[in-house]
Each structure stands twice: as structure tokens, then as C-alpha cells.
Amino acid sequence: MPTYKTQTRKMLLDYLQSHADETLSASIISKALPEISVSAVYRNLAALEKEGLLAAVREAGGRERYYRFTAAEQCRRHLHLSCKKCGRTFHLGEAQTEALVESIAALDNFAVDRSSTVLYGICENCRCTRDK
Amino acid sequence: MPTYKTQTRKMLLDYLQSHADETLSASIISKALPEISVSAVYRNLAALEKEGLLAAVREAGGRERYYRFTAAEQCRRHLHLSCKKCGRTFHLGEAQTEALVESIAALDNFAVDRSSTVLYGICENCRCTRDK
DNA sequence: CTAGTTGCAAAGAGTTTGCATGGCG
DNA sequence: CGCCATGCAAACTCTTTGCAACTAG
Numbered sequence: 377m378p379t380y381k382t383q384t385r386k387m388l389l390d391y392l393q394s395h396a397d398e399t400l401s402a403s404i405i406s407k408a409l410p411e412i413s414v415s416a417v418y419r420n421l422a423a424l425e426k427e428g429l430l431a432a433v434r435e436a437g438g439r440e441r442y443y444r445f446t447a448a449e450q451c452r453r454h455l456h457l458s459c460k461k462c463g464r465t466f467h468l469g470e471a472q473t474e475a476l477v478e479s480i481a482a483l484d485n486f487a488v489d490r491s492s493t494v495l496y497g498i499c500e501n502c503r504c505t506r507d508k
Numbered sequence: 509m510p511t512y513k514t515q516t517r518k519m520l521l522d523y524l525q526s527h528a529d530e531t532l533s534a535s536i537i538s539k540a541l542p543e544i545s546v547s548a549v550y551r552n553l554a555a556l557e558k559e560g561l562l563a564a565v566r567e568a569g570g571r572e573r574y575y576r577f578t579a580a581e582q583c584r585r586h587l588h589l590s591c592k593k594c595g596r597t598f599h600l601g602e603a604q605t606e607a608l609v610e611s612i613a614a615l616d617n618f619a620v621d622r623s624s625t626v627l628y629g630i631c632e633n634c635r636c637t638r639d640k
Numbered sequence: 641c642t643a644g645t646t647g648c649a650a651a652g653a654g655t656t657t658g659c660a661t662g663g664c665g
Numbered sequence: 666c667g668c669c670a671t672g673c674a675a676a677c678t679c680t681t682t683g684c685a686a687c688t689a690g
Contacts, residue, residue: 379665379668379670380663380664380665380669381664381665382663382669382671383663384670384671385670401654402655403653403654403655406654412672413671413672413673414654414655414672414673415655415656415657415671415672415673415674416670416671416672418654418656419656419670419671420670441655457612457616457618459618460621460624466616466618468612469615469616472615472616475611479604479607480589480600480604480627483601483604484589484598484600484601484632485631485632486589486591486598486627486632487629487630487631487635488589488627488628488629489628489629489630492592492628492629493626493627493628493629494625495612495618495620495625496620496621496624496625497612497618497619497620497621497624497625498618498619499617499618499619500616500618503619511643511644511645511689511690512643512645512688512689512690513689513690514645514646514688516645517645534680535678535679538679544646544647545646545647546647546648546680547646547648547680547681547682548645548647550681551645551646551681552645
């Protein structure tokens with residue numbers, strides 16, 4: 377779809393790459409990049425999603441989508457963990473993911489979709505830093 | 509918090525009970541119950557959430573919240589599976605949930621939050637009915 | 641009667657779209 | 666130069682809040 381290599385597109389990708397471990401919403405990205413118009417942000421995110429460079433999370437039913445940068449395709453094979461405190465994303469091992477998905481498929485007859493599922497909780501770092 | 513038993517409140521609960529297996533957003537509920545004002549819907553949902561009768565899903569960062577009816581408290585102990593096709597919710601067994609959470613806690617040092625996590629995928633029913 | 645609730649309307653926030661302008665190739 | 670992409674502004678949708686009217690207890 378993207379036929380041109382525009383400045384805007386590059387800036388967006390740069391930003392996404394430097395925040396690869398976070399799950400961001402379009403509006404957050406838009407605010408972080410004031411030099412890009414909101415419409416351009418939304419349109420580019422949608423395009424990147426189609427290309428597979430970006431994974432949209434929690435699309436069903438709502439408007440608000442969260443994007444996760446998936447530089448390579450490796451991220452399609454495993455599940456992601458998202459810290460509710462710091463927002464950082466962690467990656468579940470492939471073997472572990474496989475076991476989890478298999479288990480649910482076998483016992484519950486439910487096919488878990490790796491790319492649209494995110495497990496929420498608290499990461500090691502935030503749990504130790506009890507400076508609440 | 510809710511000191512009065514109002515008509516509105518009753519209608520809302522009736523609706524939620526008859527859709528206990530679905531994860532609904534406030535606006536969807538609001539549209540399904542035109543006789544209740546939107547503000548009343550939002551305020552009651554928020555109140556029900558505080559009471560623990562309703563579980564809010566995916567609150568972090570966004571505005572849009574999805575509610576799941578949790579008649580009892582039993583739902584806090586296990587994870588939920590949500591079908592991307594029919595929207596129905598399924599419940600993972602307690603033992604299975606425990607194993608999953610434990611495994612991630614042990615291997616990744618990440619504390620999965622049962623109530624805010626939902627696994628997305630396709631349910632048995634929708635997978636068999638391949639009438640795309 | 642008193643306080644919790646409701647409905648309406650207005651205000652915010654996020655997302656989408658049309659259209660003229662600008663820039664990649 | 667032609668077409669895609671951008672920016673701006675308007676239109677929408679969802680959610681929140683203030684306030685007066687209503688009502689359960």
C-alpha cells in the first residue's frame with residue numbers, strides 16, 4: 377500500500393522502533409509527534425498494520441486500538457505480557473507460548489490467537505519497586 | 509454505595525444477567541437500553557464495578573472499558589477466554605489458570621492479573637461452523 | 641423530608657473523513 | 666507531471682460532568 381517513502385512515515389517508524397517495548401495508542405503517538413498531523417498518524421498506523429509491521433491489540437468492538445511494534449515476524453509466534461504500571465511489554469518464550477496455547481486448545485477447545493492476546497499484570501521491576 | 513433500589517438499576521442488572529457470557533462496552537449497553545439515559549448507564553456501571561459485580565476489562569490507558577458480568581466472585585480466580593467471532597466468554601478452569609499464572613510467575617517473574625486479562629481467539633463453536 | 645438518582649445538555653477526548661495542497665518518483 | 670500522502674477542519678462517537686428535577690426510604 378505505501379508506495380512512497382515519506383518523511384512522515386520515517387519519523388513514525390523511528391518513534392515506534394525506539395518504543396518497541398511499549399503498547400501505544402494512536403493518540404499517545406500522535407501527541408508524542410506534534411510535527412505530524414493526527415490524520416497522518418492514524419492513516420499511517422492503519423497502513424502499517426495492514427503491512428504487518430504493527431500489531432493492533434484489542435480491536436473488537438471498540439474504537440481505541442493499541443499498537444505494538446513487531447519489527448520482525450517473530451512476535452507472531454509468542455504471547456505478550458504488558459505491565460499495568462510501566463506499560464512495558466515483555467515476550468513470552470515460544471515454547472512457553474506453545475504449551476499454553478496447546479493446553480487451552482486441548483482442554484477447552486479454544487484456539488487462542490497469539491497476536492491479539494495480551495496478558496496484563498505487574499512486571500518484576502515494578503513489583504520490587506514498592507515505592508508506592 | 510448504591511443505597512436505593514431503582515428501576516434503572518434493576519433493568520441494567522437484568523440486561524447484564526441475560527448477557528453474562530458477553531463482554532460489553534458501556535455504549536453498547538446504553539444503546540441496548542434506550543429507556544435509560546446514557547449518564548445513568550455509565551454511572552451505574554461504574555458503581556457496579558466498585559461493588560465487584562462487574563469486571564472492567566482493559567482499562568489501562570484508554571477510555572473504553574468493557575464490562576463482564578460476574579454474578580459471584582468465582583470469576584476472580586480464573587482467566588477468561590473471549591471469542592473474537594461471537595463475543596461469548598468462556599471460563600478457564602481454576603486449576604488450569606493456576607498452572608498458567610504460576611508458570612509465568614516462575615519463568616518470567618511476571619504477575620499475571622486474572623481479572624484484567626482476557627485471552628482472545630476462536631471458540632469451538634465458531635471454528636466448526638465454518639460458514640465464514 | 642433528605643439524600644441518592646436520573647435526564648438533559650454541554651464539555652472533553654479520540655478517531656474518522658473530505659478536500660485542497662504538497663511532495664515523491 | 667501524476668498520483669499518493671499530508672494537513673486542516675469538520676463530523677462522529679464515546680465518556681464525563683454540572684445541574685435541576687425526581688424519587689426511594
